[in-house]
Amino acid sequence: MNIEMIRAAQERLSGHVRETPLVSSPFLDEIAGRRVWIKPECLQHTGSFKFRGGWSAISALHPEVRARGVIAYSSGNHAQGVARAAALHGIPATIVMPADAPRLKIENTRALGAEVVLYDRATEDRDEIGARLAKEHGLTLIKPFDEPQVIAGQGTCGLEIAAQARAAGIETADVIVCCGGGGFASGIALALEAEAPGLRLRTAEPEGFEDVARSLEAGRICRNATASGNLCDAILTPQPGDLTFPILQRLAGPGLVVREDEALRAMAHAFLRLKLVAEPGGAVALAAALFRSDEIDGPDVIVTISGGNVDPDVFRRALDDLDA
Amino acid sequence: MNIEMIRAAQERLSGHVRETPLVSSPFLDEIAGRRVWIKPECLQHTGSFKFRGGWSAISALHPEVRARGVIAYSSGNHAQGVARAAALHGIPATIVMPADAPRLKIENTRALGAEVVLYDRATEDRDEIGARLAKEHGLTLIKPFDEPQVIAGQGTCGLEIAAQARAAGIETADVIVCCGGGGFASGIALALEAEAPGLRLRTAEPEGFEDVARSLEAGRICRNATASGNLCDAILTPQPGDLTFPILQRLAGPGLVVREDEALRAMAHAFLRLKLVAEPGGAVALAAALFRSDEIDGPDVIVTISGGNVDPDVFRRALDDLDA
Numbered sequence: 232m233n234i235e236m237i238r239a240a241q242e243r244l245s246g247h248v249r250e251t252p253l254v255s256s257p258f259l260d261e262i263a264g265r266r267v268w269i270k271p272e273c274l275q276h277t278g279s280f281k282f283r284g285g286w287s288a289i290s291a292l293h294p295e296v297r298a299r300g301v302i303a304y305s306s307g308n309h310a311q312g313v314a315r316a317a318a319l320h321g322i323p324a325t326i327v328m329p330a331d332a333p334r335l336k337i338e339n340t341r342a343l344g345a346e347v348v349l350y351d352r353a354t355e356d357r358d359e360i361g362a363r364l365a366k367e368h369g370l371t372l373i374k375p376f377d378e379p380q381v382i383a384g385q386g387t388c389g390l391e392i393a394a395q396a397r398a399a400g401i402e403t404a405d406v407i408v409c410c411g412g413g414g415f416a417s418g419i420a421l422a423l424e425a426e427a428p429g430l431r432l433r434t435a436e437p438e439g440f441e442d443v444a445r446s447l448e449a450g451r452i453c454r455n456a457t458a459s460g461n462l463c464d465a466i467l468t469p470q471p472g473d474l475t476f477p478i479l480q481r482l483a484g485p486g487l488v489v490r491e492d493e494a495l496r497a498m499a500h501a502f503l504r505l506k507l508v509a510e511p512g513g514a515v516a517l518a519a520a521l522f523r524s525d526e527i528d529g530p531d532v533i534v535t536i537s538g539g540n541v542d543p544d545v546f547r548r549a550l551d552d553l554d555a
Numbered sequence: 556m557n558i559e560m561i562r563a564a565q566e567r568l569s570g571h572v573r574e575t576p577l578v579s580s581p582f583l584d585e586i587a588g589r590r591v592w593i594k595p596e597c598l599q600h601t602g603s604f605k606f607r608g609g610w611s612a613i614s615a616l617h618p619e620v621r622a623r624g625v626i627a628y629s630s631g632n633h634a635q636g637v638a639r640a641a642a643l644h645g646i647p648a649t650i651v652m653p654a655d656a657p658r659l660k661i662e663n664t665r666a667l668g669a670e671v672v673l674y675d676r677a678t679e680d681r682d683e684i685g686a687r688l689a690k691e692h693g694l695t696l697i698k699p700f701d702e703p704q705v706i707a708g709q710g711t712c713g714l715e716i717a718a719q720a721r722a723a724g725i726e727t728a729d730v731i732v733c734c735g736g737g738g739f740a741s742g743i744a745l746a747l748e749a750e751a752p753g754l755r756l757r758t759a760e761p762e763g764f765e766d767v768a769r770s771l772e773a774g775r776i777c778r779n780a781t782a783s784g785n786l787c788d789a790i791l792t793p794q795p796g797d798l799t800f801p802i803l804q805r806l807a808g809p810g811l812v813v814r815e816d817e818a819l820r821a822m823a824h825a826f827l828r829l830k831l832v833a834e835p836g837g838a839v840a841l842a843a844a845l846f847r848s849d850e851i852d853g854p855d856v857i858v859t860i861s862g863g864n865v866d867p868d869v870f871r872r873a874l875d876d877l878d879a
């Protein structure tokens with residue numbers, strides 16, 4: 232896993248990925264006590280950065296292998312990113328999702344052109360179903376984060392951040408990235424190391440699911456005690472990846488942790504000041520910039536809004552905060 | 556009023572304006588029956604295209620005149636655009652607003668650095684107050700649309716659309732623009748005429764306030780019967796401007812008209828598919844693309860989302876539509 236793979240992914244993504252802008256608001260600067268620069272990957276195709284990794288992995292396959300199709304396990308952003316990237320490549324995608332996933336997510340993934348295979352979480356094994364389907368149809372599994380070409384694709388966002396920070400005159404700053412398994416964070420960290428060494432990666436996670444922050448502190452992979460029960464569903468992974476953690480250990484500063492209600496408040500600020508729709512897991516980095524100022528150094532901070540795929544009911548809860 | 560003024564405004568705006576991207580979603584394409592390209596000016600500084608005109612007008616003033624400050628009458632997007640552009644120029648801005656304007660808008664305009672002068676709509680005359688303040692302090696009035704340098708600033712959005720359409724391979728298409736007094740629409744129309752003659756401007760307005768559509772059809776300026784009573788408050792002007800109407804008459808296709816509930820539905824689609832916050836008046840062009848397909852020609856259509864400054868309560872109403 233190295234910077235050359237990220238640069239190669241950027242070439243493959245060119246003309247297909249959306250280069251998201253770097254935006255800001257004086258109102259957010261005032262709350263944070265420093266200049267806050269936001270990289271809104273919620274504006275990426277399918278509403279999250281996951282399209283980058285999906286496109287990168289699919290475009291890196293040998294044409295004959297690619298033509299047989301790909302498979303992914305996901306009920307969320309990774310599924311949509313892979314489904315859309317596969318459709319644009321003109322190849323079949325199979326997405327294995329739990330039968331109790333939200334109806335809208337299942338319908339969206341189908342509408343993006345994927346075949347959705349549902350399984351019963353209680354009685355069936357996802358990996359077994361996936362392995363059988365992959366073998367039967369010659370499908371290639373696209374893992375959500377612990378996969379070099381996926382990390383390379385997510386890292387292209389870091390190349391954009393490096394160039395945009397340079398254009399804005401930012402030489403040193405923390406770059407806070409919403410972190411689940413660490414694919415997005417580690418890809419961006421590698422890109423910054425090569426292109427903008429004055430920018431330091433920081434991870435942001437929801438309280439109770441701060442496996443990466445604890446792992447960074449302990450110097451070894453630590454697991455979360457629980458697997459669910461937080462609105463930041465997109466970034467609830469049991470532990471950092473075997474590929475991603477060593478990269479983060481080498482390059483990331485101390486992990487930042489925010490409460491669920493702070494993620495909702497950050498969503499409300501993104502609505503009011505940036506006109507952007509963030510999902511809870513996509514808002515934790517902004518929440519860290521706004522509400523953990525004392526854990527951040529320097530006159531500038533850069534944050535990702537990693538995704539915007541949020542149910543209307545959850546978004547309403549975030550808006551309720553504005554009335555208080 | 557000509558293309559050279561728009562090009563000069565673009566030079567003055569360079570490095571200060573946000574170049575908003577051109578985005579799309581396969582879900583919206585399916586509803587519209589053609590490819591829909593969205594220019595989200597809700598992502599512009601202060602949440603609407605109005606920052607372009609404010610910056611253009613202020614930057615065009617003689618430095619000595621500019622240093623004395625500017626004044627604007629507005630309770631909305633124009634006020635915020637002028638206030639922010641003035642603050643970034645380091646000059647004072649006075650905004651004359653009705654005392655019954657929403658508290659949040661008054662606070663925002665103050666927070667952007669402007670002095671807000673409130674007046675009583677029932678007993679005081681806005682123009683008289685403004686003229687007195689302008690004379691006393693040597694302030695320059697920045698009109699919201701019927702002012703060449705404001706039209707030139709809004710037209711810079713049209714230069715961006717022309718370049719982005721070319722990059723996307725779009726040669727002929729309707730460009731639907733949310734239309735109040737016509738500053739945004741006429742500026743874009745002039746830019747397209749010069750830079751992308753295959754792109755034709757269309758205006759979009761809310762039903763009951765379709766003064767521009769009726770004026771275009773009649774070949775003379777027509778007024779609206781009523782002045783308020785629609786959620787699309789940002790684009791409720793009594794009639795097209797004396798400067799803007801002749802430009803639209805020469806360059807625009809037939810005006811498009813949508814219902815208020817269709818504007819709300821377009822906001823819901825922007826939330827769900829684009830992760831963008833649109834205000835009702837900023838969503839009428841998207842509504843026209845989605846719900847007036849039979850009045851539009853060709854495989855592509857380009858629409859502006861002109862602003863995103865919407866109260867949470869109104870946004871909730873738009874989200875309610877998704878549950879139905």
